[in-house]
Amino acid sequence: MAMQIADSVSLSVSDAKARAAAARDNLRTEPRAVRIVIIALAVTFLTVFVVLPLVVVFAHAFSKGILAYLAALAEPEALAAIRLTLLVAAISVGLNLVFGLVAAWAIAKFDFPGKTFLITLIDLPFSVSPVISGLVFVLLFGAQGYFGGWLRDHDIQILFAVPGIALATTFVTFPFVARALIPLMQEQGTQEEEAAISLGASGLQTFFRVTLPNIKWGVLYGVLLCNARAMGEFGAVSVVSGHIRGETNTMPLLVEILYNEYHFVAAFAIASLLAMLALITLIAKTVLERHLDEGYAGDH
């Protein structure tokens, strides 16, 4: 009763403007029941397919207590896998960082025909199955491969060793840094660099003192995503690694081996480290995206 009176009072005092605004909003939204169903569907789907798999990793990793968890991570095999993963990621990220900077300079700062096609070629590894990314190096450097005989004669080991793992990882992470930098550097144009050159700076001075400070967040962003993929790559590395225990197993490969041998706590302990890497990457990515948005906005 009181509510009805309040309603009629508020109706009587509401001005035409408010009603018009409400009518405008009504044109752009759905009935309350529909809204609730859509939100519930979205939240349920993301919970089942994204949240629960993440939670299950940590639940299984700690299922026998924190001591079992730490013991699993202190195993020599686990430490060897962590070391190898860090080494391979350092090589791949380093190579792709240099390539990304060089390619972004050529593509973003100059006009030339076929630019779109060149970017498509750089993007290729994104659309190649990880297994095929490994296979191409087996066909090049394997015993029956194009360079297999030559490598054997010269006693050089690429496949089933660190160089092969680093090559396959570099292949799958190839586009990350370049793709982060090209749009950013295109947006920033060439005026500052031209000013530096006309004031007598050399090309390298211009790059390190003018360009690099402008794109530092973009560089970090590319390195972050490149590193996450490099440390987590499974399919390509699996094909070229040879799975030599304590030698050529990266962390994702060790997860597979421990899991297949029913060492579930150990498998999920290693998996939890990789899951934490993924979560830290996502948080850092969100922070960097804010910096990058400012960088883009500051230019307008």
Added chain:
Amino acid sequence: MSAIAARRRTLPGFGLTMGLTLSWLSVMILIPLAGLFLKSLELSPEQFWNILSSRRTLNALRVSFGLAFAAACINLVMGSIIVWALVRYRFPGRRLFDAIVDVPFALPTAVAGVALTALFAEKGWLGAPLAALGIKVAFTPVGIFVAMIFIGIPFVVRTVQPVLQDLDPEIEEAAGSLGANRWQTITRVILPSLAPALLTGLALAFARAVGEYGSVIFIAGNLPNVSEIAPLLIVIRLSEFRYADATAIAVVMLVVSFVVILAVNRLQRWAQSRVPAR
């Protein structure tokens, strides 16, 4: 126009950086991929055909392509619903859910694989209730389907989300005030504007799921002819030193990937031609 081109050339280093870019691109990407195609040319057409038409290969390709397409369709529908909820509504935890959409991008595939298997195994948190209903997920083709859905979510969401955010609200208001009901506005005004982005998301999710290996093989069961995906068959043929078989399957998958890239490029051009630049 030519003045701009001339001015751009005043920066140094084009020859050097372009040369390095093309060389490194060739060494790392183009030559290895060309090697794969060259290897496949060593096969006679009959050999190539015999490999591809063998029952096991056909079934593996059918499982990979069929389930990847089905999963991409689910991603299209659920991805649209997720985008709509994230862009149009305010609810508690919205920003968190927005952020975790990227988890399938960031989580290493082997971790996703063991996690999904643990979740959907007969004694798992979701597998147990599903088993009570008579639905077996892990170690069946349904498991492959689930893993492919997981891996494809961000592709649809992240492709469609910016387009819906940028959609001009006045178009909808116009449709509404001209007498269209909400359903008509969504199906006849909003969906056509989102169509290129939706199709791009579908294509990207499909391409990723077809080639996916790590998150699938743990949950798949890997029974030949039933739940064996094409990438796994490549790995198996390699371990048997049947390089020709591995190469033939890989070439088919690569060609499909290239077709998808072309389709996505076309879609993007279509999208740019329809939506006036803002």
